[in-house]
Amino acid sequence: MSDFGHIPVLCPHVVRLLAPRPGQTLADCTAGLGGHAVALAQAALAAGGPLAHIVLNDFDPANLARATAAAQALPSPASPSSPPAITPIRGNFAALPQELASLAIRADIVLADIGFASSQMDDASRGMSFMRDGPLDMRMDPAGPITAADLVNRSSEQELFRILREFGEERDAGRIVRAIVKARAAAPITTTAALAEVIRQAMPPSFKQITGIDPSTRTFQALRIAVNDELGNLDGLLDAIADAARAAGRGSPTWLAPGARIAIISFHSLEDRAVKRAFAALVAAGLGTDSRGSITEADDAERHANPRSRSAKMRVLTIN
Numbered sequence: 001m002s003d004f005g006h007i008p009v010l011c012p013h014v015v016r017l018l019a020p021r022p023g024q025t026l027a028d029c030t031a032g033l034g035g036h037a038v039a040l041a042q043a044a045l046a047a048g049g050p051l052a053h054i055v056l057n058d059f060d061p062a063n064l065a066r067a068t069a070a071a072q073a074l075p076s077p078a079s080p081s082s083p084p085a086i087t088p089i090r091g092n093f094a095a096l097p098q099e100l101a102s103l104a105i106r107a108d109i110v111l112a113d114i115g116f117a118s119s120q121m122d123d124a125s126r127g128m129s130f131m132r133d134g135p136l137d138m139r140m141d142p143a144g145p146i147t148a149a150d151l152v153n154r155s156s157e158q159e160l161f162r163i164l165r166e167f168g169e170e171r172d173a174g175r176i177v178r179a180i181v182k183a184r185a186a187a188p189i190t191t192t193a194a195l196a197e198v199i200r201q202a203m204p205p206s207f208k209q210i211t212g213i214d215p216s217t218r219t220f221q222a223l224r225i226a227v228n229d230e231l232g233n234l235d236g237l238l239d240a241i242a243d244a245a246r247a248a249g250r251g252s253p254t255w256l257a258p259g260a261r262i263a264i265i266s267f268h269s270l271e272d273r274a275v276k277r278a279f280a281a282l283v284a285a286g287l288g289t290d291s292r293g294s295i296t297e298a299d300d301a302e303r304h305a306n307p308r309s310r311s312a313k314m315r316v317l318t319i320n
């Protein structure tokens with residue numbers, strides 16, 4: 001566990017399935033607090049020597065700095081090995097493949113642990129949680145083009161309904177959206193507490209007792225996914241992986257080294273479906289091998305210790 005009570009999800013499985021070896025290059029698309037990157041670097045050391053290169057990518061500059069500091073604090077390898085080169089890249093992982101190609105970096109191991117980090121959810125000023133009052137922001141990238149307040153106050157009723165249904169699987173989307181539209185006609189909704197209150201008023205008082213979740217849970221998840229274009233970014237990464245696998249199949253060098261292993265951890269059924277389809281298409285085309293087509297999920301002990309792991313699903317692909 002690191003700062004912010006952060007426990008990297010499925011960490012022993014990530015290390016086992018990505019099986020880092022000395023001299024390899026790791027591209028961590030979602031560096032976060034550096035938990036997985038450090039574990040992978042330590043596993044390479046335990047296997048006989050350091051990684052050659054650790055690329056850390058995140059579009060949240062504060063997290064990128066945390067992950068970089070964690071990687072820089074790794075113990076030095078025994079001489080004569082040099083420590084891994086560390087390259088922090090601030091940006092969207094959908095653009096990382098192009099960036100790696102332009103830097104002539106070829107990754108042996110790629111990890112994407114998508115979604116938010118505890119440092120973001122627990123910081124009231126980021127406006128992601130209905131449990132903490134703050135500005136209705138929700139951007140993981142503080143320079144991102146839209147905030148949750150923009151969506152809540154400016155989207156059409158139909159668009160808000162689509163977001164809540166599609167990204168939140170919110171059965172009461174109609175009722176919640178009608179309440180939002182009525183409330184914002186009186187005054188813009190600008191804080192997490194104000195939005196949570198509008199939703200609470202719109203739902204039956206028994207909702208939490210019956211479902212076991214706060215009535216705001218699905219709306220906040222849906223808005224966060226929309227604000228950060230989480231599905232669009234995942235599609236961008238999956239397309240870049242497919243392009244590289246096809247190029248590798250033609251014998252052209254790409255940002256993926258031959259035999260590169262890619263692990264994607266997702267937390268939403270729409271994301272997992274996209275990963276499953278993309279990996280299955282590459283396996284069917286003979287361009288990749290997946291780990292028995294299987295999915296890795298947290299066991300009971302991890303689910304208990306880290307509630308966020310309950311919805312985590314990891315798929316791994318090896319480029320042929």
Ligand SMILES: C[S@@+](CC[C@H](N)C(=O)[O-])C[C@H]1O[C@@H](n2cnc3c(N)ncnc32)[C@H](O)[C@@H]1O
Pocket residue numbers: 006007008009029030031032033034035036037057058059060063091092093094113114115116117118140141233
């Ligand atoms: C779940 S955390 C990663 C935690 C990390 N694996 C660890 O062990 O510390 C997800 C991180 O990915 C970043 N992120 C999410 N979507 C991103 C995207 N499209 N591009 C770049 N970074 C992204 C978030 O800012 C966050 O820091």
